[in-house]
Every structure is written in C-alpha cells, then in structure tokens.
Amino acid sequence: MNQLLKDLQHKVNQKTKPLGALGRLENLAIQIGMLQNTLNPSLNFPHILIFAADHGLAKSGVSPYPQEVTAQMVLNFVRGGAAINVFAKQNNIALTIVDAGVNFDFDNSLPILHEKIAKGTKNSLEEPAMSLEQCEKAFEKGKELIKQLHEKKCNVVGFGEMGIGNSSAAALLLSHYGKLPIEACVGRGTGLDDEGLKKKSEILYQVQQKHKQTLAKTDNPLEIVATLGGFEMVMMAGAMWQASELNMLVMIDGFIATSALLVAKSIKNNITESCVFCHQSEEQGHQKMLDLLQAKPLLNVGMRLGEGTGVAVAYPLIVSAVNFLNEMASFEQAGVSEKND
Amino acid sequence: MNQLLKDLQHKVNQKTKPLGALGRLENLAIQIGMLQNTLNPSLNFPHILIFAADHGLAKSGVSPYPQEVTAQMVLNFVRGGAAINVFAKQNNIALTIVDAGVNFDFDNSLPILHEKIAKGTKNSLEEPAMSLEQCEKAFEKGKELIKQLHEKKCNVVGFGEMGIGNSSAAALLLSHYGKLPIEACVGRGTGLDDEGLKKKSEILYQVQQKHKQTLAKTDNPLEIVATLGGFEMVMMAGAMWQASELNMLVMIDGFIATSALLVAKSIKNNITESCVFCHQSEEQGHQKMLDLLQAKPLLNVGMRLGEGTGVAVAYPLIVSAVNFLNEMASFEQAGVSEKND
Numbered sequence: 001m002n003q004l005l006k007d008l009q010h011k012v013n014q015k016t017k018p019l020g021a022l023g024r025l026e027n028l029a030i031q032i033g034m035l036q037n038t039l040n041p042s043l044n045f046p047h048i049l050i051f052a053a054d055h056g057l058a059k060s061g062v063s064p065y066p067q068e069v070t071a072q073m074v075l076n077f078v079r080g081g082a083a084i085n086v087f088a089k090q091n092n093i094a095l096t097i098v099d100a101g102v103n104f105d106f107d108n109s110l111p112i113l114h115e116k117i118a119k120g121t122k123n124s125l126e127e128p129a130m131s132l133e134q135c136e137k138a139f140e141k142g143k144e145l146i147k148q149l150h151e152k153k154c155n156v157v158g159f160g161e162m163g164i165g166n167s168s169a170a171a172l173l174l175s176h177y178g179k180l181p182i183e184a185c186v187g188r189g190t191g192l193d194d195e196g197l198k199k200k201s202e203i204l205y206q207v208q209q210k211h212k213q214t215l216a217k218t219d220n221p222l223e224i225v226a227t228l229g230g231f232e233m234v235m236m237a238g239a240m241w242q243a244s245e246l247n248m249l250v251m252i253d254g255f256i257a258t259s260a261l262l263v264a265k266s267i268k269n270n271i272t273e274s275c276v277f278c279h280q281s282e283e284q285g286h287q288k289m290l291d292l293l294q295a296k297p298l299l300n301v302g303m304r305l306g307e308g309t310g311v312a313v314a315y316p317l318i319v320s321a322v323n324f325l326n327e328m329a330s331f332e333q334a335g336v337s338e339k340n341d
Numbered sequence: 342m343n344q345l346l347k348d349l350q351h352k353v354n355q356k357t358k359p360l361g362a363l364g365r366l367e368n369l370a371i372q373i374g375m376l377q378n379t380l381n382p383s384l385n386f387p388h389i390l391i392f393a394a395d396h397g398l399a400k401s402g403v404s405p406y407p408q409e410v411t412a413q414m415v416l417n418f419v420r421g422g423a424a425i426n427v428f429a430k431q432n433n434i435a436l437t438i439v440d441a442g443v444n445f446d447f448d449n450s451l452p453i454l455h456e457k458i459a460k461g462t463k464n465s466l467e468e469p470a471m472s473l474e475q476c477e478k479a480f481e482k483g484k485e486l487i488k489q490l491h492e493k494k495c496n497v498v499g500f501g502e503m504g505i506g507n508s509s510a511a512a513l514l515l516s517h518y519g520k521l522p523i524e525a526c527v528g529r530g531t532g533l534d535d536e537g538l539k540k541k542s543e544i545l546y547q548v549q550q551k552h553k554q555t556l557a558k559t560d561n562p563l564e565i566v567a568t569l570g571g572f573e574m575v576m577m578a579g580a581m582w583q584a585s586e587l588n589m590l591v592m593i594d595g596f597i598a599t600s601a602l603l604v605a606k607s608i609k610n611n612i613t614e615s616c617v618f619c620h621q622s623e624e625q626g627h628q629k630m631l632d633l634l635q636a637k638p639l640l641n642v643g644m645r646l647g648e649g650t651g652v653a654v655a656y657p658l659i660v661s662a663v664n665f666l667n668e669m670a671s672f673e674q675a676g677v678s679e680k681n682d
Contacts, residue, residue, distance in 0.1 A: 298642060
C-alpha cells in the first residue's frame with residue numbers, strides 16, 4: 001500500500017469518532033490528500049466555470065425552450081439573477097462565465113470570457129456539429145482557461161453549462177460511449193412532455209443514422225464530440241483534462257457536465273481519480289453515465305438545472321471533508337478512550 | 342388551496358429555471374415559507390443543541406466504548422476538537438452543549454449548560470431508566486432551553502447528542518413505536534462486531550420482557566420514554582416539541598435524534614411539518630424510523646456519528662433553499678423567455 005494512503009487512513013482513523021463514522025467524507029478527505037500529495041490538504045480559490053453555447057439541433061424542436069434562452073440566461077448570470085449565482089455566492093465560489101459559442105453578440109464590456117468558436121453548432125441532423133478544427137480549438141481553449149486559474153493558485157474547480165439543446169448532445173454522447181440505444185439515454189431536459197420526449201428520441205435516432213459510418217470508423221474522441229457535441233462540452237472536456245493533469249480537484253455536475261467527462265475520460269482514463277461527483281441529476285440518462293463511470297454522487301436532491309448548481313450546493317460537503325481531516329482532534333489529543341477490543 | 346402556499350409555489354415557479362428543476366430545495370423553500378408565514382423566509386441565528394447523558398444500560402455491554410467516553414467527548418466538544426465543532430464552525434451554526442445527565446462532575450466554569458437530571462439513567466435491564474418525575478423535569482428543561490433561544494431570535498435549531506449506550510435506548514423506542522421486533526431495530530452503534538450485535542439484541546430483548554407489562558398498559562409518552570430512554574433523549578424531545586410550537590425550523594439528525602422525535606410526535610402529531618430530515622444514518626434502524634415518519638432526508642453520505650453532525654453538514658442546503666427563493670430573478674425580472682406551450 002502506498003505510504004501516503006496508509007498515513008491518510010491512519011490520520012482519519014485517529015480522529016475522535018468511531019471508525020468510518022464520517023462515511024463518504026472520509027473517502028473524500030483521503031482522495032483529496034492523495035491528489036494534493038499531503039496529509040494536510042486545502043481547498044484554495046474554488047471556482048466554477050460556466051460554459052455557454054448554442055446548438056444547431058435546438059432548431060429541430062428537441063427543447064421546449066427557444067434558443068434565445070441561452071443568451072438570455074448568460075445575461076442573467078452576468079446580472080447575478082440565476083440559481084448558480086445565488087449558490088456560488090453563498091458558498092464563496094468564484095464564478096466565470098465563458099461564451100464558448102452562443103448565438104448572440106454580447107457586448108464586449110460584459111464580464112464574460114469571449115471565447116466564441118462560432119455562433120452555435122451546426123444542426124447535427126444535417127452535418128457534423130462542428131469541424132475537427134473548431135473542436136480542437138475549443139478543447140485547447142478549455143485547457144488554457146484552467147492553466148490561468150491554476151496560476152492564480154486555484155486548486156478546486158467545478159463546471160457548469162448553459163445551452164438550449166445540450167441535453168440532446170449529451171444523450172448522443174452517452175449512447176455512443178455507453179453503447180446504449182438512444183431511447184435509454186434521452187430525457188426530458190428542461191421539461192419535455194411525453195410527446196416531446198418521443199419526438200426528441202426520434203430526432204436523435206436520425207442524427208445517429210446520419211453519422212453512423214463516421215462514428216463507426218473513428219476512435220478519435222475529438223472527432224466523435226465534433227460530430228455530436230457542443231462547443232461548451234468540448235471546452236469543458238479540455239478544461240477537465242487540464243485540471244486533472246494539474247492535480248486540481250474536479251467537481252462534476254449533472255448530465256451535460258458528465259457527458260463532457262465521458263469525452264475527457266476517453267482521452268485520459270484515470271481522470272476520475274481527480275473527480276468528485278457532486279450531484280445525481282433527475283435527468284434519467286445521468287444514472288447511466290454514473291454507472292459507466294462507476295461513480296456515486298454526494299447529493300441526490302432531485303435537481304436538474306445544470307449551470308453547475310449541483311457543484312455549488314455540494315461544495316460545503318467537500319469543505320467539511322477537508323476540514324475534519326485538518327481540524328478534528330485525535331483520540332490522543334483529546335484524551336478520549338478508544339474502542340474496547 | 343391555502344393562499345400563501347399558492348403564492349409560494351407561484352414565486353418558486355417564476356424563478357429563472359425549468360419548473361421543478363431545483364428538486365427538493367423547492368419543497369424546502371415552500372415548507373419554510375409556510376412555517377414562517379411569509380413569502381420571504383429567513384434563517385436567523387442557527388443553533389445546534391447537543392444533549393449529553395449516560396445510560397445505565399451501557400454497563401451491560403451494549404457498546405464497544407466505555408461509559409467514560411461520554412464525559413470525555415463532552416470535554417472534546419468544549420475544547421472544539423470534535424466533528425460537530427468543525428462542521429458547526431464551518432457553517433456558522435452556534436453550538437450549545439447541555440449536560441442532561443452525564444456520569445461525571447464537570448467543572449462549573451466550563452461553557453456547558455449544567456442541567457444534569459442525574460448521573461446517568463438506571464439500568465433498564467433492572468428497573469425503569471428514570472422516574473416519571475425525572476422524565477417530566479427533563480422534558481420541561483428542553484422546552485425552557487428552546488424558549489431562551491427563541492427569545493434571542495433564533496428560528497432554526499438542530500439537535501445533537503452524545504451518550505454511550507444511547508443507540509440501545511433508541512432501538513427500544515423504535516421497537517415500541519414501530520411495533521417491530523427488536524432485532525429489526527438494533528444496529529452496530531459505534532461499531533459492534535457480529536457477536537456484539539447479537540449480544541446487544543439479546544440484552545434489549547430482556548429489557549423489553551422486563552417492562553412488557555408497564556409498556557402494555559400505558560399510553561403516556563413520558564412513561565414510555567422514562568422506562569426505556571435517556572435524559573438526553575427526553576430533553577431533546579421537549580426541545581423539539583417547543584421549537585415546533587414556536588414555528589421554528591427543527592433540523593433532525595440521525596438515529597438517536599429521530600428516536601426523540603418519535604417521542605415528541607407521540608405528543609404532537611403534526612410536529613413533522615416543522616422538521617427537516619437532514620441525514621440518513623448508516624445505523625440500520627434509522628431507515629425504519631424514517632419510514633414510520635414518511636420522511637426522506639436531504640443527505641445520505643454514509644455517516645453515523647451523531648453529535649448533530651448530519652444537521653451541521655446539511656445546513657448549507659437549507660440555506661440554499663431559502664436563498665434561491667429570496668435572491669433568484671424571475672423570468673420577468675431577467676427578461677428570459679418562458680417555456681413554449
């Protein structure tokens with residue numbers, strides 16, 4: 001057994017509590033210690049990056065909301081009115097909004113990172129969502145943004161997203177990586193009714209048929225996500241990859257963010273060692289993604305909003321894990337008797 | 342439908358998110374709004390009371406820890422070294438430690454509320470754990486402590502406990518209120534092995550036989566808990582009752598705290614309207630208590646420590662519920678398009 005792992009386990013076991021009594025917080029503390037290579041980990045400058053982009057597929061009626069909502073919600077983020085603003089502020093998490101490809105011209109003066117690859121993807125019913133060149137550019141941009149955060153001493157980062165239509169792209173990625181029929185991957189997204197759900201499933205099946213040959217002959221992860229995905233997802237995947245390379249703690253949100261992780265994991269298989277799964281989404285496909293990743297999220301409170309909200313509300317639990325490891329007294333320090341053998 | 346309930350639901354639905362997308366945080370926001378009779382609830386001076394007491398039954402070998410640990414852990418609380426100290430500090434929750442009946446003479450100068458009923462209960466294998474008079478005194482004291490907090494404008498209170506042997510008393514209460522065989526109610530507590538678990542079950546069965554007649558002929562909740570329970574549990578039940586009477590939000594922790602709620606509920610049936618179930622304990626009987634109460638806790642992260650730790654780590658989620666209701670923009674305020682019909 002690795003010596004640090006042994007020492008971390010010992011440190012946890014010597015705290016004034018029955019063995020294992022802090023449950024998953026104990027595993028989390030050990031994971032973070034291992035990631036930071038220390039018995040005394042710390043969470044510095046926590047950050048959530050929200051990537052926003054539009055989807056050509058949204059024009060085919062896969063979402064009950066109009067595409068304009070992506071840009072409107074970005075402006076809501078900027079003004080501080082969205083759920084993610086409220087939760088990030090509450091838990092002292094910095095928020096950066098990245099325009100990865102929204103179909104709207106934001107004023108340059110707005111506090112947004114203007115990294116638009118294009119004004120939304122193409123409609124994947126008709127052609128690949130983006131070119132391989134655009135995809136590589138988005139992936140690299142994600143990496144670059146993380147390097148900048150890392151230089152500012154941030155060591156814990158979560159990811160949120162906004163993009164009308166992106167639960168369709170995520171379902172397509174799940175179907176591809178999980179080798180699952182599309183009906184098993186499709187969900188209600190922002191709130192489709194039964195009829196809308198059926199239509200979404202049919203449309204996504206057509207998308208798969210359209211790109212069947214391309215997908216069958218490639219194992220280039222970027223070509224796969226270029227065909228089916230969105231700019232926000234590719235940029236997020238690049239960011240996740242880079243954060244893991246830099247041993248940052250990567251906080252994973254719901255269905256869309258986890259689809260980006262599927263992409264990143266197909267490039268870096270051990271990336272999950274860096275990840276905390278924060279929240280189980282109500283979107284039905286999320287459970288299947290988590291099964292693929294053998295992951296169990298910290299929270300399951302019926303949320304399905306995206307934006308990184310699952311990360312933001314779970315973050316205090318991650319802080320608790322680090323805090324108990326650093327701050328609790330040991331049996332010896334406290335003069336508390338240990339268990340009888 | 343009650344007008345305030347309707348208005349709260351409308352306020353939640355107008356926030357910039359898909360309908361229902363914040364899951365249980367939405368129910369929680371509405372519950373708190375109803376409890377405080379307002380569209381704009383607030384959480385003021387959050388507090389956790391930890392009740393500590395010893396159990397005569399502990400001398401029969403129902404716990405792997407010696408009885409001295411109760412007092413030692415109280416001193417650990419006072420010095421700030423326990424898990425509950427770390428988590429309460431992290432989440433800005435005030436902590437008060439109440440000696441409800443620890444078998445130790447604490448120095449009067451310590452920051453403890455000295456409300457000792459006796460130096461531990463009697464061994465319920467031999468006689469009732471306490472007299473009815475002691476039980477009434479403990480219940481009244483719990484009420485009094487809450488009135489004092491309420492006068493200081495606290496409107497949200499959680500309960501923790503410490504008492505070697507108290508998972509046995511809690512199992513006895515569960516068995517009584519749930520009409521369940523004792524084996525279905527007994528768990529490993531602080532960490533019994535298989536043999537210890539079997540022994541605990543046998544001892545508790547003997548306790549039940551001892552008091553069978555008394556329990557069969559009474560429906561006085563205080564007589565039941567006087568026979569089987571502990572001082573910390575009775576004081577907690579009184580405190581829960583009073584907090585609910587004052588429309589305070591009552592945050593419920595794990596197995597022991599929920600056993601106290603069973604007592605309080607047998608006196609005030611609608612008390613659960615005031616309660617947030619914070620954490621699902623790993624102690625097996627807790628699920629059965631939650632089933633009786635038709636309750637689903639916010640968190641399930643494998644903890645089984647008591648002390649109010651489940652309350653403390655869940656509290657930020659409760660804050661999130663209130664914050665989104667108060668701070669998020671509505672579709673109209675944010676200029677975001679609503680769902681297509």
